[in-house]
Structures are given as C-alpha cells and as structure tokens.
C-alpha cells in the first residue's frame with residue numbers, strides 16, 4: 419500500500435518548492451537506495467499531479483492517481499538503461515513525445531533512472547531540455563553514483579542528496595537461495611526448471627528479486643578482493659568478474675523497470691551459465 423508520507427524528508431523540501439512555485443525544472447536525486455527513492459518520487463509525482471489533495475485512497479478513487487499508479491499517463495516518460503547504457507535514440511523518442519502538450523497533467527514529466535548511464539551522445543541530446551527549460555516540462559534524474567554523472571548534466575540540475583537508513587539486505591535469508599540457484603545453473607539444468615524450482619516457492623515479490631541480485635552483486639564484488647565466502651561464486655573465473663557484474667546490474671535494472679521477471683531471470687540464467695567453465 420502506498421502511504422502518503424515521504425520516507426525521506428528531502429522530498430518534502432522538493433514538494434514545498436513546488437507548492438511555492440519554485441520547483442526546479444531538473445532535479446538530480448543522488449541516493450543510496452534507488453528503490454526507496456523511486457517510491458518517494460512516485461509519491462511526489464502523485465502529489466503534484468492529483469487534482470485533489472493526494473491521499474492513499476486516491477490510487478483507487480481518483481482518476482489521475484489511478485492512471486499514475488498503473489503507468490497509464492502518456493505525459494510521463496520513464497527511461498531506463500538498456501545494456502548498461504542510455505542511448506541517443508531513447509532521448510530522441512522522449513523529445514518527440516514531448517513536442518505535444520501534456521495530456522491529463524499540467525506537466526510533461528521525464529525520469530532518467532540510473533542517469534550515470536547516459537553516454538556522451540545521449541547527454542548532449544538532452545542538453546536542450548536542460549539549457550532552455552520549458553515551462554511545462556519537469557525532469558528527474560536518479561543515481562546511486564553521483565561522481566559518474568557527466569558534468570554537463572550535473573551542473574544544470576539542482577542536486578538533492580537523499581540518504582535512507584536500513585538499506586542493508588537481510589543476506590542470511592538470501593544466501594541459501596542464491597547458492598541453490600547457482601548450483602542448478604552450474605549443473606546445467608533446464609533453465610525453466612531452475613526458475614521453477616528455485617523461485618516459485620520463495621514467495622518473492624519484485625523487490626525481493628532485485629534484492630537477491632543485489633546480494634549476488636555484492637558477492638562478486640567481494641570476490642574481486644578475495645573476500646567472498648560463497649564457494650560456488652568463487653568457482654567463477656575471476657577474469658570474467660567485471661562482465662558478470664555488469665550482467666547482474668542490468669538484470670537488476672530490468673527487474674526494477676517492471677519487465678517480466680520470469681523471462682528476465684531465464685535470460686539472465688542462460689547468460690550466467692556461459693561463465694561457468
């Protein structure tokens with residue numbers, strides 16, 4: 419259930435800027451937890467778009483909030499990286515979409531998730547939005563890696579550092595699942611079987627899958643420093659570690675971007691298997 423209170427107070431500051439008509443046209447959210455920041459951002463968008471005073475029940479009872487909740491509003495453009503990059507075509511599509519006046523909302527709103535993955539060309543294409551701000555366009559840039567953001571983007575946004583507490587995963591519960599999963603991948607089981615046998619009985623929600631992959635990513639990170647305790651992770655060839663980490667990162671992004679989880683994990687498993695020697 420969505421609660422009409424921001425988890426992080428910085429979003430109250432952004433919201434009051436909006437109420438005082440001093441909203442920046444481009445906001446860069448630098449956070450330690452993409453998932454929580456995204457929840458807060460979704461709430462912010464509802465609060466600034468709801469024709470009434472937004473409250474929880476709006477998601478069902480208010481037409482605009484219902485459509486926002488179900489991603490049905492055409493005036494919102496949600497951009498995620500593909501293959502670890504946000505390419506120029508995605509930005510061109512955005513620009514074309516925003517030639518039209520906003521529909522249902524007062525603003526055309528775009529969100530660049532993992533904006534550190536804008537490459538030089540796509541960032542350059544974006545600059546027009548940032549340099550000649552139009553009244554009816556709002557942009558939100560989200561990242562967990564502020565230092566990797568291109569200076570041209572960074573300098574044209576108002577930056578908010580949004581830190582959340584308790585973002586550490588409960589890794590004890592995840593470890594046995596990950597181990598079982600990798601064991602099956604390694605033993606070259608049928609990928610559908612791997613998915614069914616490992617995941618269908620876990621009662622995982624979307625966020626749990628992302629969590630599991632984030633934990634897996636941590637294990638590969640530890641492996642780089644020879645500190646990984648998980649035997650089956652250690653069996654992967656260290657020379658491929660960076661590639662495997664990129665593969666995991668992209669799977670996390672895909673899952674957070676609402677793709678079909680089953681399909682995503684099956685493709686992921688298939689590619690991961692290639693790295694077992």
Ligand SMILES: [Zn+2]
Nearest residue numbers: 468476480483
């Ligand atoms: Zn509403």
